[in-house]
Amino acid sequence: MSRDGTPPSATSRPRTVLYVADTERAASDGAAALEAVESGPTRSVHAVTTVERVRNWAAEADCVVFAETPTTAAGATLLEVVDACGETPLVLFTESSYAPTAARSTDGIDGYVRRDTDDAVSHLADEIEWVCAGAGTVADGPERESESEPAAIALAGDRAPSTDRAAERLLEAVPELAACRDRDRLFELVVETVADALERDRCWLSTVNFGTFEPRVTTSAIGTDELSPLPREGPLEGILQSGEALRIDDLAADDRLAAPLADAASLCCVPVGDVGLLCVAAAEPDAFDEADCEVLSAWCQAAGAVRERIDDETGRRRERDRLENQRDRFRSERDRLAEERDRLEDERDRFRALFANVPEPTIRYETEDGRPVVRDVNDAFREVFDVDPESITGTPVGEDAVPPGLEHRQTALADALRSGERRQLVSRRESVEGVREFLLTLVPVEPDPERDDHNPEGLIVYSDVTAANRTERELAAARARLETITDLVDDGVRTPLNVARGYLELAAETGDPDHFAEVDEAQELLRERIDELAAIAREDDVLVETEPVAVHDVARRAWVAVDTGDARLVTQAPNDRVLEADKARLRELFEHVLAAVIDETAESEGGTDGGGGRDDGTSETPPVVTVGATDDGFYVARRASEDADEGSPATEPVPGQLAAADGTGYGLGTVERIADAHGWDVGVAEDGDRIAFAFRGVDSADDGPA
Known part of the structure; x- marks a missing residue:
């Protein structure tokens, strides 16, 4: 029910209220209780627990309720909430320990309701309507008929001449009253007109503030500190609910209401719509009669109708401004998105232009x-x-x-x-x-x-990078050839020269012709080394093309091309290793290594008779040649038989760089040059009847990142 006892009309949109509490439970329960109050317009109450949410939503709300006591830890954010509300009115719903006086002294608080009283939530709903009406918000409900002119002031029955004069003056002021477009000016006009019509200088209009009726407009005859606030409870609350005037003929004898002015003996209070009271006081008892009350009630009803129209207009203005602000935000967001779209399109165009070029x-x-x-x-x-x-x-x-x-x-x-x-x-x-x-x-x-x-x-x-890789391999091969030539010059050329020089000196001293034979032999060895150097210099160890090659497959093909006698080939590991290599050169490498291993086997056994046995007629277990993969390459190893121990050094060759003439007697210069061309290291290990060659630093063909 509304304050005049009539049911509320259907709403165009519900009253939007933010219910602020310290915890989610308190905020949710309080919001639900307030939303369930049947009096007044329909309300949409939202539970809020943070200042940031108040700041984000306050502009869209009609009112904010702060449901904590400011003197407690939970209510310490009151001033922050007040600041976040902006122009949206705020009602303090608090314990009685925080008195109305303290609330009144805090800027930004528009209403006050005690939380520890009976029907506190209903009082809170009423206070919200008082505050929203005072702030000029949209009164919920369809368009009121207050857009028309206020009702004419008409009185029935016999009236005193003074009452007739008052009615006439009030009627004359109706056009000016209807033309008002501002609340404050309306209230001033109501008080000025009544004071003039009744010829009473003790006249004022009060509105509800923090549970009391606070003077809003007074005549000039009332001093600033002379008028006391009137309590909302009691008979004044009743006349707001009923809409009827209250006349007290003798304030001294009537205990319903304390005298608001020191020299007031009688009082007439009339509700102005549902927002306040028009009060007229007189220094003598029985100064007002029923006719006066009727005239003032009609005047205040007209003022209330005008006030509703002003509130509707103000509310519609606020709603229009809110919608315009929202429209402007949407336009700003649209413009921002358009700019972002243009930026992305420009970036896309630059990216595609870069791609095409x-x-x-x-x-x-x-x-x-x-x-x-x-x-x-x-x-x-x-x-x-x-x-x-x-x-x-x-x-x-x-x-x-x-x-x-x-x-x-x-x-x-x-x-x-x-x-x-x-x-x-x-x-x-x-x-x-x-x-x-x-x-x-x-x-x-x-x-x-x-x-x-x-x-x-x-x-x-x-x-x-084909050409670059080929050039890199050419340089690696050239460096390897130069290193080999240097080693041959140091070990294969300088030594015979020194030998020849020594024998020439002996021949000169002794004249013995046998020394010249030694010189001739040294020169022959020197010619062989020079021919070998020339062959190395002419060799082209550049890898023309590399491809994925399976180690075991190449080893088996090389095995067929080598005279292996009765030796056996065993390939280790279940998975074949695939590496990037020049297939033809890798096969040549295996042929040389396998031949070296087989020849070493024959030599270690004291020679063969062509069938793999000893030439003294005894038979030996045929040797086993193993080809397998390591973590970083592959190896070729030989052991005396399949029953021999597979441990070091056969499967754990010591890495090292081989030279073409390093004294091993294997003649592996070609093997080393092929390994160098691929960028591999060669290692060798020998232990009794076991020998192993390891190739390391081998990049597997399934290595992804470069």
Whole structure:
């Protein structure tokens, strides 16, 4: 029910209230209780526990309720909440320990209700309506009929001449009253007109503030500190509910209400709508009669109608301003999004221009459902690999970037693309110029941190490193040849020269011709070393082409080409090792190593009769040659039989650099040069009838990142 006893009308929108408490439970329970109050308009009450939420939502609310006692720890945020409310009115719903006087002295508090009284929540609902009405908010309900002129002041029955004069003066002021567009001016006009019409200088209008009726407008005859506030409880609350005037003929004899003025003997109080009271006091008892009350009630009803119209207009203005502010925010957000869209489009255009102008073959990819797919290729990619862009657009990146036979690299490539890190991978693939080696550079585009729906994208640039790798191998081979020549000069040339010089000196001293034979033999050895140096200088140990090669397969093919006698070949490890190598040169390396191992076997056994046994007619267990993989390469080892111990040194050769003429007697200069051309190290170990050659620093063909 409304204050005049009539049921509330249907609402255009509910009253929006923020209920602020320290805990979620207190805020939720309080909001539910306030929303359940049946009196007044429909309310939509939201539980709030933080100042930040008040700041974000206050502009959209009609009122804020602070439901904590400011003198407690839970109510310590009162001033912050007041600041966050802005222009939205705030009602303090507190324990009685925080008195109205303290609340009244705090700026920004518009209403006060004690929480520890009966029907406290109902009083809170009434206070919210008082505060919202005083702030000029939209009164809930459809358009009131107050848009029309206020009701005419009409009186029935016999009246005193003074009452007739008062009614006439009030009627004359009705047009000015109806023309009011401001609350304060309306209240001033109500008081001024009544004081003039009744010829009473003790007249004022009070509105509810913190549970009492505080003077809002007074005549000039009332001093600033002369008028005391009137309590809301008691008979004054009753006349607001009933809408009827209260007349006290003798304040001294009537205990219903204390005299608001020191010299007041009688009093007439009339409700002005549901927002306040118009009070007229007289120094003599029985100064007012029923006719006076009727005239004042009609005048205040008209003023109340005008006040409702002003509130409606003010409310509509506020609602219009709120909607305009919201519209402006939407426009600002729209403009911001448009700017962001333009920025992203510019960035996309720059990215695509960069992509189109990259001189090297390039793929543009995007991540779709967690899988990188090809979105476009540039002209260089199309020309180098002779592909139709439409044939690979939309396909997974790994299927095109990884050559056949090395599909396991697709996982490494996909992981690198999903990680969004700049990486490099080595790949070989067919081009219009044949199989070429490429260095793949993954260039991810930095994601936009403000976009959650952004799919990672980037470029894959193919850099042809075939010539660079070949040059690097040529330089490595040349360095190896120079080192070999240096070693041969030091060990194979300088020694015979020294020998020849020594014998020439002896021949000169003794004249013995046998010394000249020794000189001739040293010169013959010197010629052999010079021929060997010339052969090394003419050798071309450059790797023309490398490809994935299986170690065990090449070893078995080399075994067939070598005279192995009755020796047996055993390949170790269940999985064959695949490495990048020149297949022909690797086979040549195995042939030399296997031949050296077989020859050493024959020599260690004292010679063969062509059948693998001793020439004295006794038989021996045939030796076993093992080819296996290590963590960083492969090895070739020989042991006397399959029953011999497989431990060191056969499977644990000591690494070291072999020389072509290092005194081992194996003649492995060609082996070392082939290893050098591949960038490998060669090690050898020997123990009795066991010997092993190890090749280390070997890059496996399934190594992904460069």
